[in-house]
Amino acid sequence: MNEKVEPLLRAENISISFGALMALDDVSLEIYPGEITAIIGPNGAGKTTMLNIINGFYKPDAGRIIFEGKERSKKMKSNRIAAQGIARTFQNLALFKGMSALGNIMVGRTMMMHSNIFSQALYWRFSQKEEIEHRVAAERIIDFLQIENIRRTPASMLPYGLRKRVELARALAAEPKLLLLDEPMAGMNLEEKEDIARFVLDANEELGYTIALIEHDMGVVMDICDRIVVLDFGKKIAEGTPDEIKANTKVIQAYLGKAQGDNT
Amino acid sequence: MEERALTFPQILLENAKKYGDSRAAIREKDYGIWQSYTWKDYLDQVRDFALGLASLGFKQSDKMAIIGDNRPQLYWGLAACQCLGGVTVPLFQDAIHKELHYIVDHSECRFALAEDQEQTDKLMHLKEEIPRLEYIIYDDPRGLQKYKHDWLIAFTDVQEMGRKFGKENPNYFTNAVNEVKPDDLSIISYTSGTTGNPKGVMLTHRKIAVCSRGFLEWDNLGETENVMAYLPMAWIGDHIFSYGQALCAGFCINCPESTATTIHDQKEIGPTHIFAPPRIWENILTQIMIKIEDSAWIKRKAFDYFMKVANRVEKKRIANESVPLIDNILYTIGDFMIYAPLVDNLGMSKIKVAYTAGEAIGPEIFEFYRSLGINLKQLYGMTESSAYISMQKDGDIDSDSVGPPAPGVEIRISEKGEVLYKSPGNFVGYYKNPEATAETLEDGWLHSGDAGYMTERGHLKIIDRAKDVSKLTDGTMFAPKYIENKLKFSPYIKESVAHGMDKDYVAVFIDIDYGAVANWAERRHIAFTSYTDLAQKPPVYELIKNEILKVNKSLSKDSKLKNSQIKRYLLFHKELNPDDGEITRTRKVRRKFVAEKYGNLIEALYTPNQDNVDVEATFTYEDGRATTMTANLKVRDAETF
Numbered sequence: 001m002n003e004k005v006e007p008l009l010r011a012e013n014i015s016i017s018f019g020a021l022m023a024l025d026d027v028s029l030e031i032y033p034g035e036i037t038a039i040i041g042p043n044g045a046g047k048t049t050m051l052n053i054i055n056g057f058y059k060p061d062a063g064r065i066i067f068e069g070k071e072r073s074k075k076m077k078s079n080r081i082a083a084q085g086i087a088r089t090f091q092n093l094a095l096f097k098g099m100s101a102l103g104n105i106m107v108g109r110t111m112m113m114h115s116n117i118f119s120q121a122l123y124w125r126f127s128q129k130e131e132i133e134h135r136v137a138a139e140r141i142i143d144f145l146q147i148e149n150i151r152r153t154p155a156s157m158l159p160y161g162l163r164k165r166v167e168l169a170r171a172l173a174a175e176p177k178l179l180l181l182d183e184p185m186a187g188m189n190l191e192e193k194e195d196i197a198r199f200v201l202d203a204n205e206e207l208g209y210t211i212a213l214i215e216h217d218m219g220v221v222m223d224i225c226d227r228i229v230v231l232d233f234g235k236k237i238a239e240g241t242p243d244e245i246k247a248n249t250k251v252i253q254a255y256l257g258k259a260q261g262d263n264t
Numbered sequence: 265m266e267e268r269a270l271t272f273p274q275i276l277l278e279n280a281k282k283y284g285d286s287r288a289a290i291r292e293k294d295y296g297i298w299q300s301y302t303w304k305d306y307l308d309q310v311r312d313f314a315l316g317l318a319s320l321g322f323k324q325s326d327k328m329a330i331i332g333d334n335r336p337q338l339y340w341g342l343a344a345c346q347c348l349g350g351v352t353v354p355l356f357q358d359a360i361h362k363e364l365h366y367i368v369d370h371s372e373c374r375f376a377l378a379e380d381q382e383q384t385d386k387l388m389h390l391k392e393e394i395p396r397l398e399y400i401i402y403d404d405p406r407g408l409q410k411y412k413h414d415w416l417i418a419f420t421d422v423q424e425m426g427r428k429f430g431k432e433n434p435n436y437f438t439n440a441v442n443e444v445k446p447d448d449l450s451i452i453s454y455t456s457g458t459t460g461n462p463k464g465v466m467l468t469h470r471k472i473a474v475c476s477r478g479f480l481e482w483d484n485l486g487e488t489e490n491v492m493a494y495l496p497m498a499w500i501g502d503h504i505f506s507y508g509q510a511l512c513a514g515f516c517i518n519c520p521e522s523t524a525t526t527i528h529d530q531k532e533i534g535p536t537h538i539f540a541p542p543r544i545w546e547n548i549l550t551q552i553m554i555k556i557e558d559s560a561w562i563k564r565k566a567f568d569y570f571m572k573v574a575n576r577v578e579k580k581r582i583a584n585e586s587v588p589l590i591d592n593i594l595y596t597i598g599d600f601m602i603y604a605p606l607v608d609n610l611g612m613s614k615i616k617v618a619y620t621a622g623e624a625i626g627p628e629i630f631e632f633y634r635s636l637g638i639n640l641k642q643l644y645g646m647t648e649s650s651a652y653i654s655m656q657k658d659g660d661i662d663s664d665s666v667g668p669p670a671p672g673v674e675i676r677i678s679e680k681g682e683v684l685y686k687s688p689g690n691f692v693g694y695y696k697n698p699e700a701t702a703e704t705l706e707d708g709w710l711h712s713g714d715a716g717y718m719t720e721r722g723h724l725k726i727i728d729r730a731k732d733v734s735k736l737t738d739g740t741m742f743a744p745k746y747i748e749n750k751l752k753f754s755p756y757i758k759e760s761v762a763h764g765m766d767k768d769y770v771a772v773f774i775d776i777d778y779g780a781v782a783n784w785a786e787r788r789h790i791a792f793t794s795y796t797d798l799a800q801k802p803p804v805y806e807l808i809k810n811e812i813l814k815v816n817k818s819l820s821k822d823s824k825l826k827n828s829q830i831k832r833y834l835l836f837h838k839e840l841n842p843d844d845g846e847i848t849r850t851r852k853v854r855r856k857f858v859a860e861k862y863g864n865l866i867e868a869l870y871t872p873n874q875d876n877v878d879v880e881a882t883f884t885y886e887d888g889r890a891t892t893m894t895a896n897l898k899v900r901d902a903e904t905f
Contacts, residue, residue: 136295139295139297140295142295142296143294143295144406146522148296148521148522148524148525149521149522149524149525149528151296198407202406202407205407205409205410206406206407206409
């Protein structure tokens with residue numbers, strides 16, 4: 001990696017345990033601006049925990065997070081962190097079910113709205129102008145993700161693949177500096193996966209988003225990511241470009257198990 | 265009467281002068297809002313793009329390929345090309361590589377205009393093989409940021425170049441437009457045809473303009489019309505309707521946001537004039553039927569009852585007989601309760617006139633729309649005649665004829681029963697194919713290839729493709745399309761192929777409508793995995809058997825067709841697909857191809873007691889790759905009367 005580029009986010013020596021379980025043990029990783037970084041590993045390796053630490057939902061027992069060159073205070077609340085520009089999607093969907101796709105996307109923009117509830121209710125000049133601005137932004141995202149036809153459909157009536165897309169839209173609506181995607185392609189068929197992969201790549205290449213994602217489909221990861229971090233039982237066992245990871249024996253062992261003949 | 269402009273560049277100039285900023289010429293739904301462009305904007309956009317093309321070296325009679333969904337930019341590109349004396353070659357946006365290669369190569373295109381990344385990728389692939397293709401211009405830049413080539417330029421960049429070029433050459437555009445003559449070629453429209461390679465139909469400015477005006481005058485349409493531009497731009501129907509008529513009348517066309525939102529967008533626009541192939545009317549009917557099936561018992565009963573009333577009334581209206589008072593009252597109630605809300609829901613409440621064209625429509629489907637109060641009429645046209653041959657007149661409707669000859673058209677029936685015509689829209693010839701031209705065009709008479717006759721009312725009635733009409737072994741006339749269209753009235757049947765030439769009886773392949781049958785199956789808790797699996801479920805066979813029963817019942821009432829009832833059938837394992845060559849892009853069955861490819865299936869239909877047959881199927885993807893699978897299809901007997 002180009003050493004001169006400052007990472008957008010640096011996690012240094014992160015450790016966290018839940019009771020006796022050491023979920024992450026002294027893990028460091030860097031996310032560089034303009035890149036797609038994948039965090040991979042077998043089930044229970046600590047991937048989602050890592051995302052939860054990055055977006056401040058969990059506080060690490062040890063280690064520190066440096067975002068845009070500034071160390072994050074231990075006391076910082078997760079909504080403050082979101083306001084700093086970190087947005088995420090969830091492994092299990094978390095949309096407002098009764099709300100339309102458009103409504104859900106507009107929720108992603110509330111962080112950027114300044115008018116208060118009273119002026120919004122009266123739709124006065126300032127809040128009207130603001131509402132229009134945000135609606136334009138939401139429409140751009142709808143156009144970007146090609147979900148024009150479901151704009152008015154309540155989230156609960158959408159098929160799974162489209163719900164995932166709406167969730168991605170909501171995260172994009174927040175215009176984050178760092179976009180965290182927790183298994184964006186889980187449970188999808190091949191066609192849906194290809195679509196989402198395309199959107200993730202476009203979000204990165206065209207809109208310039210820095211993205212960190214967790215994904216189990218190795219084919220997708222190898223195809224779209226710039227860098228990969230591999231976790232296994234809470235430890236980082238490798239990191240590098242897709243080609244480096246493919247050739248890494250530790251990674252192969254973690255995924256396929258140790259060869260029988262090793263100990264004899 | 266003042267002389268009317270006969271070239272599209274002149275017509276555009278006139279419209280811009282006449283309407284300026286006062287009337288919208290084209291609307292596009294973008295970011296959820298309808299964005300309008302006036303006639304002045306239309307001209308500005310076209311001029312800038314044309315000058316940009318000129319600065320890239322576009323010369324008179326150069327060809328430009330156009331591919332993509334209906335976008336204002338593509339219509340502007342079309343007009344710009346014609347302003348420079350160029351010839352447009354619109355392509356079907358879902359055509360596979362092989363077809364595109366043939367057309368782009370054969371038409372000698374130097375320029376190509378693509379809608380988006382998907383289409384640009386296809387053209388870039390073609391450019392590697394066809395060096396004559398010099399420039400590719402794209403409208404939507406999405407996903408194309410990383411493509412860096414001198415010959416790949418954005419639409420807006422070409423316009424920017426055009427503005428610069430225009431400053432240096434202030435008279436260039438006016439001079440170029442004045443150079444264009446009415447008898448210059450304006451478009452080469454490739455027809456997919458049911459056999460062999462596509463043929464390039466050459467049409468001129470004059471032909472398109474005269475025919476467009478012919479249509480407008482027939483129905484008294486003018487500048488206040490509002491239409492949806494949603495048909496493939498490569499189809500002559502869209503070229504006449506969204507381009508020719510729109511410019512000649514000065515009415516506004518509306519481009520939907522995406523193909524998936526067309527119906528919803530149509531509801532917002534409320535078009536006054538619609539032009540659609542039977543497939544679209546069939547699809548809408550299927551959607552209605554699915555929703556009715558899903559609705560409450562009382563609504564279903566009310567719908568069934570009042571549709572019967574409407575049908576009865578419409579039959580009287582078509583026959584120009586008076587409607588009994590009681591039916592008139594019932595129809596008024598039905599209109600209030602069912603018809604008007606339904607028509608409004610389809611976005612068709614403002615329709616003055618609607619046409620079905622391109623293929624024969626089943627009389628039942630036709631009557632359904634008419635009985636709702638939509639003024640649906642039939643039109644008979646071909647690419648070779650600029651779509652202008654015959655159409656029905658208000659107050660003189662017939663559910664199975666295509667109306668009297670259009671003004672200026674002569675129709676003759678040859679001894680063999682083939683329809684011949686002389687239309688002002690008759691084409692110049694097939695591009696670089698004089699043999700085919702000579703076969704089709706004799707002394708100004710165009711051989712349609714359709715079998716038909718003139719009825720007592722002076723209407724043209726089309727039976728079928730001349731080469732498809734044949735006889736069963738007992739001498740009964742067999743017109744496959746007639747039977748197929750009857751089948752297609754069923755919401756559960758999407759396509760069908762009827763066999764019977766020189767056979768003892770009629771047998772059919774049925775393509776189920778996946779959406780409708782899947783919905784039906786779900787309501788009955790029938791589990792299935794795929795189209796193939798669903799089609800082979802015994803309950804689905806029973807469902808289709810009942811649909812065939814209805815068709816046989818109706819055939820049995822016609823003494824001439826009594827013997828052409830359907831005896832055996834099988835449900836096809838896949839949807840007939842133009843990518844696999846079984847139907848054309850305009851959805852005409854390629855009979856010869858199907859007969860060769862599925863010979864063993866046809867054999868099974870005519871082997872008594874054989875109740876199943878294996879089939880190996882090859883699926884072709886849009887990028888040309890193919891995959892193979894095997895399936896076992898059941899063959900069943902149908903009930904006859």
